[in-house]
Amino acid sequence: MKVLKFGGSSVANAENIQKVIDIILSQKDNHAIAVVVSAMGGVTDRLLKIASLAASADDTYKTELEELEQKHLTAVRSLLPIQQQSATLSLVKQHCNELESICDGVYLLKELSLRTQDKIVSFGELLSSRIIAAKLESLGVQQQWVDSRDLIVTNSNHSNAAVDFAITNERISTWFKANPSTYYLIPGFIAANLAGHTTTLGRGGSDYTGSIYAAALGVSALEIWTDVSGMMTADPRLVTNAKPIEHISYQEAMELSHFGAKIIYPPTILPVMLKKIPVWIKNTFEPTAKGTLIESHTEGANDFIRGISSITGISLLSLEGSGMVGIPGFSKRLFEALANEQVNVILITQSSSEHSICVGINEADTLKAKRVVDYAFSYEIQTGKVDPLVVETNLTIVALVGEQMKSHPGVSGKMFGSLGRNGINIRAIAQGSSEKNISAVIATKDVKKAINVLHEVFFETSYKQLNVFIAGAGNVGSKLLAQIQQQQLFLQNQLNLQVRVVGIANSKKALLADQGILLDEWQSLLASASVSGIDEFVAQIQEKNLRNSVFVDVTANEGVAKVYGRLLEKSISVVACNKIACSSAYDEYQQLKSLAREYNALFLFETNVGAGLPVIGTLNDLLRSGDKVNKIKAVLSGTLNYVFNHYDGSKPFAEVVRQAQTEGYTEPDPRLDLGGTDVMRKIMILAREAGQQMEMEQIENRYFLPQSCFEGSVEHFYTEMAKQEPHFKALFDKASAEGAKLKFVATYENGRASVGLEHILPSSDFYHLYGKDNLVLFYTDRYPEQPLVIKGAGAGADVTASGVFADIIRVARI
Template sequence: MKTLKFGGTSLANAKKFIQVSSIIINKVKNDQIAVVLSAPANITNQLENIIKKCIFKHSIPTKILITIKKFFLKLIKNIYILNNQYPKEKITEKITIQYKKINHLLYQIQSLDKCPDKIYAEIICVGEILSIHIMKALLVTLGYNVTVLNPIKLILANSNYINATVDIDKSKKRFQKLNICKKNIILMPGFIAGNESNELVVLGRNGSDYSATILSICTNSHTCEIWTDVNGIYTSDPNIISTAQSLSEITYQEALELSYFGAKVIHPSSIKPLQYHNIPCIIKNTNNPNHPGTLINNNNKNNNDIIKGITYLNNIILIKIYSTKNFNIEKISHKIFKYLYNNNISIYLLNQSLSINTISFYVQENHLLNIKKKLEKIFNKEIQKKLLEPIIQIKNLSIISIIGNNIKKYNINIIKKICLSLEKFNNKILEVSYNTSNISLSIVLNSINIINIVKNIHDFILNKTISINIFLIGIGGVGSELLKIILKQQKQLKKKFIQLKINVIANSKKYIINKQEVNLNEWKNEFTISDKIFNLEKILILAKKYGYLYPILIDCTASKYIANKYNKIIKSGFHIITANKKSNSDLLSNYVSIRKTANKYNKKFFYETHVGAGLPVINNLKNLIKSGDRLIKFQGILSGSMSYIFGQLDNGTTISEATKKAKKLGFTEPNPKDDLSGIDVARKLLILAREFGYSIELSDITIEQILPKSFETIDNKKIFLSQLKHLNNQFIQKVNHAARKNKVLRFVGTIENSGLCSVKIKSVNNNNPLYHIKNGENIFVFYTKYYQPIPLILRGYGAGNKVTASGIFSDLLRIIL
């Protein structure tokens, strides 16, 4: 014998009923089958709603009642369309009988001006009764013999009409008297039982799982299968957490903890009886019947030290009751638990301390019950006599639970990771609790951003993968090259449990976004058709909205507007990697402010490419300073474009042609005027000087003017390049003058020990390290306390899209590795 239970989502429409009948028929081939059916999805909720409206509005909600009737009539009509042998008229009569029954009961509620529990129970189980009528007719039509069991006569429960508990032993004795043909399919409505007086009672919400458990035990089934709309039990709710994974096998105790703390696949009351009678339970998917699902059993083999899932409960209230020193809190604890039990209120994380005379516990908020007021009424005398303090109630809490064998082994790591997630969302742990069986660890926190927190904790602990969410602004040469590098390196980083995800790609006009990640093979097409207008404020909100734990904004623009927003970007939760020199070469106050903000919010602010593109200048310089070194003198060629241009002058190329070549090769700034004006080198020199601790402004740097004043008003790039030819002869004369002295011209940045900075054309001989620098190379010559008389020299290509993009990627690796 095997027992199957199908939930409401498995019976939501005609096609689903047909699908379930196919699963039943397939199972009959190997076993005798007993089947428990729930009401179709949302029917029980609608029936409850009818009762509430009837009480509060003092009238029968006919519209809702007709809607329910129409649903069932449409359902059987559609079954008939799929199977013209189906007895539609006969089942229509059954539906009409139940419709009239509900109507009659509603009149009783209206006349009484309340709904007795007995009537409540009779109304809300109608969905289950009709599911059985519909399925029996379908199976009979398909040629199978069906026996329908009456749970009111067979399943003995107590007299709690709406939350009954079953006496399984006595019920089993009743089942033993049955004589059902082994070829028959057994059907039984879920949710329903009977008391000693043969009155209908129901087993509480999700009671159909409980019915399946009882039927499995009473029929000596070797397996109980719970059929739902997911592939078993997951590590977390798959409807909310896309990375949740289905579990192949868990223990009863793990399943009990998962369900008790919020997992919705199977109800806690259903697991204990199965565990006691050692009946394996399999959670299966009606929409994917060939999937093996999740097996729940007592097998602990290969199950040690594995975390199985993360659950959460919302709308949690803390109740705290203090007594005075002269009153023992134990005297009232039984009254508290009696009240909670009678009202079907589950309690979580009970804490009773005799030393400080207090009881505290957590409950889920019930809008129909004000628990604090009810308890104050129960203990009114004790409060009046000041034996008890006024009851404390704290709302808007959540409980997150980590479930798995030997959970305490992981507690330090788990708590660290949880704290990191909570810090990101400005939340904190209010209480930590372990259960006695060492299966679960629970934390209590405020309900702020709870879903995003659960997502992050899940990925941290279960996936062991860190997701890095990148927002890229600027998709010119450097930004585009960076995307190519990221695409190429994603697989390698996945091996180290790091997922690089590009979520936003933007330029100054528009952007594209993908909550999961942008497809880097298709981003250009996506971007072309995007109609999202660039709005930095909207973009910054997304990191918090989607719960990204490691959002990084990469600025590949030359935009002063973006650079001026760095403080806001950091405050919005982002690390920053920037190729935009305007941030570090702005006013000293802004330079200092960005660093203060980054330190305050514990965010990285990396800008290696500001000075030497892909060369590790900034990082090495910082390490020097940390080691106690100090600058004596610096000189260098800080611009790849000027390195290339002046190298071309050595070969006899004119200044105008050399500049055009440099721009074509991607060496120059977007506007070459920035290079030839010396302002780009000055910015880099300013950054170096500030890194060494000199408090200077850009205006403090002496720049030798290469360009005549007439060039200052030229902003158009094409006009600027065309006007450069007027400087050709001037530069030819300078080059020839240097050559006669066996020297070459180089565009050099210098920092003196005093902090004096200058950018100028210098003639250098072949003994100078700068002599051989050309073709886009950069060189940085540091004379320091540690490096003299032989200086520290960093040399390499310092310009070009690929080199700069690789420098940005190096900064990215420094954040994530």
């Protein structure tokens, strides 16, 4: 005989239930099969919600009940032939009517006891198991429905009842001998006390139900069917490329489940382990996948680390003092004091000098532990022999699990070294002589990062994951997100790089999602996100502490630029489209570059000059290869080039500028472009990257805009430009008379920089520069007369976004 247990996702709807039926029928091999099922996916949570609504006197519980009933009726109609539906539809309605009556009572009393709650949630498993039993019956398959409340006996600890195995095993054995069948359908999760009142076995208790039946019947195997292909090397919610574990021992499985592995409910292992019954973890949606086999022992050296897991909510208690050295009994007194207060010790470590002893306990026990230990050692503390107990909170134990670690030297060093290189401080370590588990205590804020680091070190990863936080959801930000969405699959398949956008913020709201934001829905998700400023957004980035994080600034906001240092100090790379940081005071610019070097992060700002053109990258390559930049001449404003290429006096200058803004070529305030400020910033950034210490006030600006255009609002600016049309027409006419074009040119030479309008003759490289194109000429020792030329679109959301995207990809290569 075998026991098969199917979880909520496996029986979530009629389509999935049909997959379950196919699996059940494919297993027939002259052995009886007991099938344990959970409630349909989401039903237990909905039942708890219904109970809560009723207890709160919220009559919307009735609507929820109606929807729940329809969910099960729909499943019946989808699964059963129409002529065989009547009895099962009636049974579903009968159960739902009973459920409604109980909820009506809760609503009237405004009271919900755990006993009543157990009764309410039991209907999920009762309904799903009855429907599946009816489906088998409709196929002419011999089956019996088993009421677990008649066979599994527990105490009265409702919602997490303890099983009385002596009575339970006897009842199960006797019932099955008296009721032979080919198939048995069993509701999981539910049981009853000796008085016959319904109890439940805790969330995840359907696994436990399967184990209870398997052990009582002495079956050949217990199969737990879920929605993943076995136990995983790490929590897939923390490590997206976690892998299935093919083979694991009972002890290893218990260690992993103890340290938080959710694929199997921790109490499940013990009953089958005592009977040495193998357990398979299988995937309902990929039944041919091997899954995970759990049994007495494992073999093989290639996967001696079975998995990585963690326990959060840990406190460290450190007892230290010179008076402890050479005096026996200190450890005994410490553990005795904790034991008398029912404080469980999870981890122990002691220095070889006997100067200190450290224990890890549940954080909930911290206050009483501190009180009893200080009292137990009050004399030694008063006399200075021992220091008052030191308590550290907000800690997590991260554990490597594997029975074969003892035959592989260097595991501990590899573990601790990798954590240290990633800036994760280890507060305590513990390793038993059996070496099935190596534990390290770290700050809880670092746990996700730590598990990802360890997984990369001990398990081959199929791709590198890059976690992207974007500040700015306007024109450039929108284009960037569209480009990332378009390229995600290509990058993963071709470069083994998974680019996940996990944060998006605009000037008012911030959207964050640890598993990645759905990029086809980001606008609506951001619109409904919580209100948040840049400081809150950065605080959340730091709190998440994701490995391989990159912050992308596609704003023109000074406040956003000021947070770069805080991010770099946390080893978070920064990609900036925003020019404010790099054009700020020279010391601030250098500080950011220094922080990037110190904390092993990148500070990239290619799009500060030339949008998507490789201007800064090319300049850096020249310098790194030993060349020297002597002069730079450039048209660096796509906006100004667009404006002067389109202005011929036939329509007002102000109208041409407004058109440029409408098409997305200008800064939010066009005066930054037309006043030359934007070009000044760009040439200063190039001069700094070339090694020149330069400030904005050192750059000469030959303004062409009348001073009156700089006063008032942006709309006033347009009004004033219209009034100054004769001035702009005169500039154009003068250049035309010389056979020249107007271009706004930036120059850097001999440590000096300037910007301003120039008359460009046909012989110049700048003459045939059309549309919004930029052109940069690098005159260097290697290119003294014929400069190195970089030319292309220097403005526009698409090309700017592509330049930002290229910088993001560069971050992935560190």
